[in-house]
Amino acid sequence: MAKLIEYNKKRLDGEEYFWNLINEEPYFDDWTVIWGLAISEHQKKQEGQSDFVLIGPPGIVIIEIKGGNKHIFKKGGGFEWGADSKPHMSSKETPFQQASGNKYAIRKYLEENFRSRSKIKKTIFAHGAAFPFGDLSLIKKKANIQFHSWEIWDSNSTDIKSYITNLIDKTTDNLYEILNHYEGPDNLSPQDITFIVQYLAIEGKAI
Numbered sequence: 001m002a003k004l005i006e007y008n009k010k011r012l013d014g015e016e017y018f019w020n021l022i023n024e025e026p027y028f029d030d031w032t033v034i035w036g037l038a039i040s041e042h043q044k045k046q047e048g049q050s051d052f053v054l055i056g057p058p059g060i061v062i063i064e065i066k067g068g069n070k071h072i073f074k075k076g077g078g079f080e081w082g083a084d085s086k087p088h089m090s091s092k093e094t095p096f097q098q099a100s101g102n103k104y105a106i107r108k109y110l111e112e113n114f115r116s117r118s119k120i121k122k123t124i125f126a127h128g129a130a131f132p133f134g135d136l137s138l139i140k141k142k143a144n145i146q147f148h149s150w151e152i153w154d155s156n157s158t159d160i161k162s163y164i165t166n167l168i169d170k171t172t173d174n175l176y177e178i179l180n181h182y183e184g185p186d187n188l189s190p191q192d193i194t195f196i197v198q199y200l201a202i203e204g205k206a207i
Contacts, residue, residue, distance in 0.1 A: 057193075096128075
């Protein structure tokens, strides 16, 4: 069972569904999950919130959750989501942009504040977006410059362990491709995870 630190008390259906997937997978027993992390030091926004921050030995993964069964990536940018029976919600950013922005905000914060900056520089930070009740198979089949198909979890996905580990592995592969002298990722020890959680999840204090 993963350790949960929960700030979001609304427990939206899609988020709770995703948490249950993580919680029921033994692979995540030594991971810590922060649900609803407020981000006050965001590069692009006055403040932000990350639905899920997963912190485990192979790295840190940020996941944006969108509920409902309707998900629309707008041609002019932005995103709409919801259900047939309710008005849709909208955002100027896609879920992938939201997750990526949160990822870089968290990484920047840790690089500037964590006890070992070199450790954070070798830590893998990955991101993805989950649509637990949506069928995104058509989008997965299309080549898209804005995101990769492997960043998507939807109602057709079945293996949460493979989804998260693949996010980390693909991100690692990309780093090897774009960085000439990348030294390779360092796993996080239990002590590292404890310290990182203390930096991110101090009670009553957002980062």
